[in-house]
Structures are given as structure tokens and as C-alpha cells.
Amino acid sequence: MPIDMLNKIEHLGIAVKSIEESAIMYEKLLGKPSYKTEAVESEGVSTMFFQIGESKIELLEATNPSSPIGKFIEKKGEGIHHIAYDVTDIEAELKRLKAEGFELIHETPKDGADNKRIAFLHPKSTGGVLVELCQEK
Ligand code: ZN
Numbered sequence: 001m002p003i004d005m006l007n008k009i010e011h012l013g014i015a016v017k018s019i020e021e022s023a024i025m026y027e028k029l030l031g032k033p034s035y036k037t038e039a040v041e042s043e044g045v046s047t048m049f050f051q052i053g054e055s056k057i058e059l060l061e062a063t064n065p066s067s068p069i070g071k072f073i074e075k076k077g078e079g080i081h082h083i084a085y086d087v088t089d090i091e092a093e094l095k096r097l098k099a100e101g102f103e104l105i106h107e108t109p110k111d112g113a114d115n116k117r118i119a120f121l122h123p124k125s126t127g128g129v130l131v132e133l134c135q136e137k
Contacts, residue, residue: 010086010134011056015072019048019061026050038113045069047113084132090117093133
């Protein structure tokens with residue numbers, strides 16, 4: 001078994017209706033301010049990040065209702081949206097996971113927030129949990 005396939009949980013993605021409103025609660029909960037906000041135009045999403053030890057919390061707010069986060073909020077409401085694993089070689093991991101029978105939402109990595117290359121696995125093939133792979137640029 002090769003080492004360093006999935007290194008750690010990089011972040012948890014949490015869908016919120018309003019980052020501005022949720023930030024107030026998360027700052028109290030986590031006891032610290034966020035270190036970054038960033039819009040990802042291609043995904044129709046605004047993000048806010050909190051660092052918790054080695055991992056992060058990513059708040060996600062839809063910038064338009066037809067974006068993936070907009071649809072998620074409409075269907076399920078606010079809550080945990082995805083779990084993101086840090087990987088060393090995202091292309092190699094996508095190839096490995098595809099060969100293992102996982103369904104890829106992105107066949108090739110794309111640019112995500114927080115200086116990452118990212119790709120998602122379909123929750124149909126991961127027991128209902130949306131999985132993100134991310135590699136530091
Ligand atoms: Zn994420």
C-alpha cells in the first residue's frame with residue numbers, strides 16, 4: 001500500500017445562508033476570527049476560512065441560487081456540505097480512485113479557494129458524503 005494517499009482532513013465545508021451572519025457565531029464557537037474570505041466565481045460561491053490546528057473550517061455561501069451551494073441550501077438547509085482531504089498528487093489520486101470505482105465529478109483538477117487545486121467525488125459513490133480532494137498549489 002503506497003503511503004501519503006490522503007494526508008489529513010484539510011477542511012470541512014459548511015453551507016451557510018449568510019457568511020456575514022454565520023461568521024458571528026463561528027467566531028464565538030471557535031474563539032478566533034477567520035483568516036480569509038474569498039469568492040470563487042466559477043462555483044458561484046463566497047468562502048470564509050477558519051484555521052483549527054492542522055485543519056480548517058470553510059463556510060460556503062451561494063452568490064447565486066442556481067449554484068451548487070444554492071441548490072444544496074434549498075434542498076437540505078444549512079449544514080456540513082463536504083469533507084476535504086489533503087493530497088500530495090491530485091492527478092494520481094483521481095486516477096487511483098477512478099480505478100477503485102469511485103465516480104468523479106471532476107476528471108481533472110480545477111482551481112479552488114485558498115490556493116488549492118481541487119476535485120470532487122460524487123456522493124453516490126462515497127456513501128452520501130461529498131468528498132473533495134485538494135492539493136496545495
Ligand atoms: Zn472545500
